[in-house]
Amino acid sequence: MPQRHYRCKEETAFISTPATTVLTHLLPDATTLRLEACEVDATTAQLTLRVLSTQAAALCPLCTTPAQHIHSHYERTLADLPWAAYRVRLQLRVRKWFCRNRHCRRRVFTERLPTVAAPWARRTLRLAQRLVAVGLALGGKAGVHLSQQLALAVSRNTLLRLLRKLPLPALPTPRVLGVDDFALRKRHTYGTILVDLERRQPVALLPERTAAPVAQWLREHPGVEVIARDRASAYAEGARQGAPAATQVADRFHLLQNLREALDQVFLTHAKTLDAVNDLVHQQPVVLSDGVVAVPVPPHDIPLPAQQRAAQRQARRRELHTQVWALHRQGWTAPAIAQQVGVSLRTVQRDLQSAAFAGRKRRSDLGDSGLNPYKRYLLARWNAGCHTAMRLCRELRQRGYGGSYGVVAAYARRLRQAQGLPAGHRRPRQSLPAVAEPVCQPLTPRRATWLVLRRAAKRTEAEAQQLTQLHTQSAEVAEAIDLAQDFATLVRQRQPTQLDPWLTRATTSTLEALRRFATGLYEDYAAVKAGVTLPWSTSPVEGHINRLKMLKRQMFGRARLDLLSRRFVLAPRERQAQATCPREPAQAHPEAAAAEPETGRGIAAHAPGVPPRRRGLREGTAGRGSIIRTDVV
Ligand SMILES: [Zn+2]
16 A cells, blocks of 8 residues: 555646646657647547647758748648557648748748658658658568558658668678678579678679679779678689789689589489499398397399389480580580480580580489388387288378388388398298398488588498498599598698698699689689688678578569669678677788789689589588588578
């Protein structure tokens, strides 16, 4: 009770402010407006406020001379921020004034209220600002949905028009600039994204991913000292034209990505080595966690007709590959070859990546099956003595298995084969060895590449063993593995002194793919050397590209560059201003000069007629099936 008494006393003091004074405080600018009357329309949920301008004098908008003589009065209607669930309309009575300055062209002008609303606007400044904030955060359609919840009546087009009218901020020119490309429409329209790597803030979006817009932007913004970019020749050229004095840095992730592509190529041409390792995996006994030694499940055997069909396809592809290279050596262009041979341009480009026929590309889902999640249970039941496929299938169905009986039966056949039982055999007399899946997944070229480049500390024991087996299978593959691992180490640990010896080794190696990779590095030598010397990389750019993709998709892919630029550059500003933390700024610069050496060349090498590949695998991510495409779109 004493508490309630205390509250009453407080409230008595509080309600002594007159209601009209409270209302006045809610006006957009109480110093220039006076509330005359207000009207509530409960059926339409609208408040109409009649307000007067109280400015004693007004400045002519042309000559800024103060005017004293009133010409006439008129009324403006402005939408304002809602009060609770009520929309608010201001009926604002303003004046027209005479300008008495003889040298001014303007005779009569309308009163400006810069703190309330823009001239000719139909909404107050603060309402417009709130709509802009909603539009920047959500775009058109989602913005309208939220605005309706907030009692802000606005259409999608109005919201977008407000965004388009926003001026782009004049940002300080970054000292360290990250450049990368993004897709406005994948495979059709691309743009370029610029990010300040020290502040980690977006700077601009440019049309196209060619040299010209980048060069022009750099000329308009002198002062960029370091440019981190991918290996595409366009950005190297753009940077050279626009900021010849700047140090170009080839991004380390993109370097490793190019290495991966070269290594993939090596494994594609050494498919037999991978097969040999896979066979080994299926021959080794598996030691289970309880110490029991189990026989491995044999590989899925492909029926003979399918094998024959595959061999025929292979022969046909080999013949086409020979034709493509024969024409290429005669000087034909890739599109002309495609037309002549009757294959797609993409196939021709892929063939031209290697003079040696790469062989059949394996199915990327090798080993994936709907049965996989249930194999553990199935093997446990099998080892416990249940050898009836139908019964096993029934039990799996109860646990959620949605596949067919045939898949379970085929797997049961492989289990019987592992234990040396005749087909259809159900009740063995002697005790049988346990069966288990091999610990390692079968190697595909991509998985082999992943295994080679995986950091040693992260490899499991089984993976390390698989890698050793791969290493001992063939001298060429061993050379490729050593070269690739050494390059990955020198890039990851930034060892510029190791670069030249490595390049010498690679250019004299027996592997065509790695020789070509090394030639490409020579052609972009200065940037590559800077890449393995300086701390800068384009990884913050990748983060911004992900955000840009979110914005793009939120607007259903229909936003053009002007709208995207505004949402991209303006939206996060406030938050980022607090989070600004230049990264390793002090050490970057002196080294930059040291790393700007010997050659002035800088065009990334690509296979003849092959466009630069622009998406790839993120460093250190997992292998088959779980490779993350950073999707530099
Ligand atoms: Zn004037």
